[in-house]
Amino acid sequence: MNILILGGGGREHALAWAVMQNPKCDKLIVAPGNAGIAQIAECARLDIEDGGTVVEFAGENAIDLVIIGPEAPLAAGVGDALRDAGFPVFGPSKEAARLEASKAFTKEICDAAQAPTAGYGHFTDAASAKAHVAAQGAPIVVKADGLAAGKGVIIAETVAEAEEAIDDMFGGAFGGAGAEVVIEEFMTGEEASFFLLVDGEDVLPIGTAQDHKRVGEGDTGPNTGGMGAYSPAPVLSDEIAQKALDEIIRPTMSEMVKRGTPYSGVLYAGLMIENGQPRLVEYNVRFGDPECQVLMMRLGAQALDLIHACAEGRLAEAQVTWADDHAMTVVIAAKGYPGAYEKGTVIGGLEGLPEDSFHQMFHAGTAQADGKVVASGGRVLNATARGATLAEAAERAYALVDGVDWPEGFCRRDIGWRAL
Ligand code: AMP
Ligand code: GLY
16 A cells, blocks of 8 residues: 655654554655654655645555645645545545634534533624623633634633733734634543544544643643653543543534534544543544654554544444553653744764664654754654553653753653653
8 A cells, every 4th residue: 555644743753653564555655754754754845735736746656545644734625635536535524624623613513412511602703702701700711713723722810811812812813713712611620632533423432642731840831732642541431431432422423424524534532521521622633743652652553454444434344452551752842842942953862762662762843954863843752652551651751762862852751640
């Protein structure tokens, strides 16, 4: 099988690694890829948000399966363009990708499906949004409706903070994403992520994870894209996962089918769990980054079979072979991240690291320059490991971290602290 993966972060390196473990993969191309991906697959430069360009490239390279990593090409309809041209695609249609691209849309689907989620209001002007906040009080959550690179959510501790966020959003702080605003009840509890493959009506759970969004140890400081993750998520017990499936995932996926926009691809459900009851925080229409890294580490080669079955609508006959194992990934970021950071600094020590089914140093933001690996982003490396226990996975992941010689980088030393 010839496979094309779109994207170039740690998520896509992990996907590429898992795909390459499977003998069914004859050729793998990743666009744009990164320095780590280039060591295991061919990397290509193309505009991955332009459907026509991707279709042409897939045709020229006799591609049998396209795996779309990030949300932007999905929201731009690249999946539709490929499907229309007859390519099997892993990733939802533009219409179904609204489950991530529009928070108001997701709330409406939850309402129709009677799925437990935070109470909310949806507003197109600041005055009515503020009136809602005045009536509800704080804490309260203010969200830009559209895609805002993970930055469009403000947890307001006071009414004044909420009003300021409303003014910012309608004032254009998040561009078009903030032209509509969703205001939600603040939920308490513990958060976890549930990953499922979906092809219309069929749903297959493929794992759970928890991540650390704050930059600082003890979960302090500004929000990031994620500083580390581990799988499984202890808070998502079998019983709670089943409840989430029955009360949230299946009813909302049925609602998508009913509306003529069936969902296909990986569904990433962010859940808030309190007193044994899961509620939906949000849907994403792609793998989490870095959650994908721990899921791929645990699934290994079978990930390709599952993804392929999902893309071809054969999930009903697919099965996951579970191992009783744990995985952890530690993000190594450039000093300064999530604020300003330096690019182009040289990363040493990578050649000496162990690389097997228990240890993988996935690259997130790296490039090649003069034969050396250099940092090219904020989140740069993902030290990822698997073990019989989470403690063992953590020990291995931090051993990988300690093998890297990169003075301009940093990581959190406490990934998984809640579970450990
Ligand atoms: P989102 O982009 O919707 O996932 O929001 C980002 C983060 O904000 C989530 O991972 C939660 O930690 C938090 N969050 C979002 N909505 C709520 C809510 N209604 N109540 C409490 N926390 C929330
Ligand atoms: N790690 C969070 C995300 O991918 O959205």
